[in-house]
Amino acid sequence: MKPKRLRTLAALRRETARWRAQGLSYAVVPTMGAIHSGHTELVTQGLKRADRVITTIFVNPKQFAAHEDLGKYPRDEEGDAAKLGKAGCHAIYLPSPEDIYPQGFATTVSLTGPAKAGLEDKFRPHFFDGVATVVAKLFIQTGADYAMFGEKDYQQLKVVTRMAKDLDIPIEVVGIPTVREADGLAKSSRNVYLSAAERQQALAIYRNLTNAAERIRSGMNPQAAARAAARKLSSLGFKVDYVAARNAETLLLPKDANEPLRLIAAAWAGKTRLIDNIPV
Ligand code: AMP
Numbered sequence: 415m416k417p418k419r420l421r422t423l424a425a426l427r428r429e430t431a432r433w434r435a436q437g438l439s440y441a442v443v444p445t446m447g448a449i450h451s452g453h454t455e456l457v458t459q460g461l462k463r464a465d466r467v468i469t470t471i472f473v474n475p476k477q478f479a480a481h482e483d484l485g486k487y488p489r490d491e492e493g494d495a496a497k498l499g500k501a502g503c504h505a506i507y508l509p510s511p512e513d514i515y516p517q518g519f520a521t522t523v524s525l526t527g528p529a530k531a532g533l534e535d536k537f538r539p540h541f542f543d544g545v546a547t548v549v550a551k552l553f554i555q556t557g558a559d560y561a562m563f564g565e566k567d568y569q570q571l572k573v574v575t576r577m578a579k580d581l582d583i584p585i586e587v588v589g590i591p592t593v594r595e596a597d598g599l600a601k602s603s604r605n606v607y608l609s610a611a612e613r614q615q616a617l618a619i620y621r622n623l624t625n626a627a628e629r630i631r632s633g634m635n636p637q638a639a640a641r642a643a644a645r646k647l648s649s650l651g652f653k654v655d656y657v658a659a660r661n662a663e664t665l666l667l668p669k670d671a672n673e674p675l676r677l678i679a680a681a682w683a684g685k686t687r688l689i690d691n692i693p694v
Contacts, residue, residue: 415499415500415502415503415504416495416499417469417495417498417499417503417504417505417506418504418505418506419495419505419506419508420468420505420506420507420508421508421509421510422509422510422513423509423513423555426468426507426509426555426556427555429468429505430468430556430557430558433465433466434557438464438465438466439463439464439465439466439559439560440464440465440466440467440468440504440556440558440559440560441460441461441463441464441466441467441468441558441559441560441561441562441588442460442467442468442469442470442552442553442556442558442560442561442562442585443456443457443460443467443468443469443470443503443561443562444469444470444472444548444549444552444561444563445469445470445471446471446472446473446474446487446603447471447473447488447489447490447491447494447603448487448488448489448490448494448603448606449469449493449494449497449498450497450593450601450602450603451593451601452564452566452592452593452600452601452602453469453497453498453564454497454498454500454501454503455564455590455593456562456563456564456590457469457498457501457502457503457562458501458502459562459588459590460560460562460588461502463559463560463588464558464559464560466504466505467502467503467504467505467562468503468504468505468506468507468556468558469498469503469505469506469507470506470507470508470509470552470556471491471494471506471507471508472507472508472509472514472548472552473487473489474514474544474545474548475511476515476540476543476544476547476548477540477541477544477545477548478544479538479539479540479541482538483604483607487603488603488606491508494506507552507555507556509555513555514548514551521547522543522547523543523546523547523550523577523581524543525542525543525546525573525576525577527573527576527664528569528572528573528576528664528665529542529543529546529569529573529576531569531660531665531666532658533569533656533658533660533665533678533680534569534570534680534689535569536655536656537655537656537680542569542570542573545570545573545574546573546574546577549561549574549577550577550578550581550583553578553583553585554583558585559585559586560585560586560587560588561574561578561585561586561587561588562588562590563587563588563589563590564589564590564592564593565589565590565591565592565691566592566593566600566601566602566689566690566691567689568676568678568691569665569678571587571589572663572665574587575587575589592690592691594620597617598617598620598621598624599613599616599617599619599620600620600688600689600690602688602689604686604687604688605686607685607686608683608684608686609684612683612684612686615650615651615652615683616683616688618646618647618650618652619647619652619679619681619688619690620690620692622643622646622647622657622679623643623657623677623679623690623691623692624692625643626639626640626642626643626657626659626677627639627677627692627693627694629642630659630675630677630694631694636659636668636675636694637659637667639659639677640657640658640659640677641657643657643677643679644656644657644679647679647681651683652681652682652683653681653682654679654680654681654682655680655681655682655687656678656679656680657677657678657679657681658677658678658679659675659676659677659694660675660676660678661673661674661675661676662674662675662676662693662694665678674693674694675693675694676691676692676693676694677691677692677693677694678690678691679691
């Protein structure tokens with residue numbers, strides 16, 4: 415299938431109005447492009463729930479800080495369209511910055527709760543307000559029934575779920591398990607930045623999270639297991655931003671032994687920041 419490319423908000427609205435007139439449901443898959451099999455899995459899962467899937471590609475300047483990789487973020491519209499088409503995606507929304515941030519734009523979604531868990535927010539202070547603002551706009555602009563998000567960005571999944579609920583946006587946010595390389599590395603658009611040696615090193619994140627989860631399941635204190643994993647990653651040459659064991663829903667520090675837990679990590683392999691997480 416060749417997905418229809420919608421380059422303006424008006425074109426998006428015409429297409430979605432047509433779907434609605436035919437009584438079709440549809441899911442949205444928000445992305446920043448550089449499509450890989452993690453993203454196409456979101457399309458596949460969207461197709462299981464809805465009649466149509468629309469992927470959005472927008473590299474959102476508001477979620478990058480000045481020193482981050484906005485300028486060099488990988489962009490390949492033709493490659494992305496081919497991969498999305500193969501996955502069965504019906505349309506791609508490629509808004510211009512003006513469609514998202516028209517002249518005079520003055521509104522930002524401001525968050526607390528899971529957005530202030532002291533994880534990503536501690537290292538990227540403006541990140542989630544930027545994400546939530548653009549995601550709220552994409553939910554409203556598309557009017558989709560479902561929004562597909564990866565567990566790969568676990569805090570983001572919790573933040574947008576909360577945001578949609580709090581703002582009464584009638585969309586069901588669906589979280590999809592992380593797609594990994596055969597050796598366990600979480601698929602990410604940023605993996606292309608890794609040198610061969612860093613690519614090898616990067617495996618240690620998933621390995622050490624898995625190891626920590628096993629230790630917790632066999633009785634080790636979750637915080638001690640997280641600290642041990644962080645120390646191990648540091649000793650392997652990573653600059654570790656955090657390894658945390660948190661309540662899987664609230665992202666708060668767990669208070670008792672029966673809470674569902676998530677192990678969440680962010681660490682730098684050279685100049686590339688990698689994130690990953692697993693259930694305990
Ligand atoms: P991005 O890569 O930042 O454009 O992410 C777009 C969406 O794809 C987000 O919901 C991510 O969580 C999701 N995603 C990215 N990588 C993966 C992966 N390896 N497995 C599942 N979902 C992913």
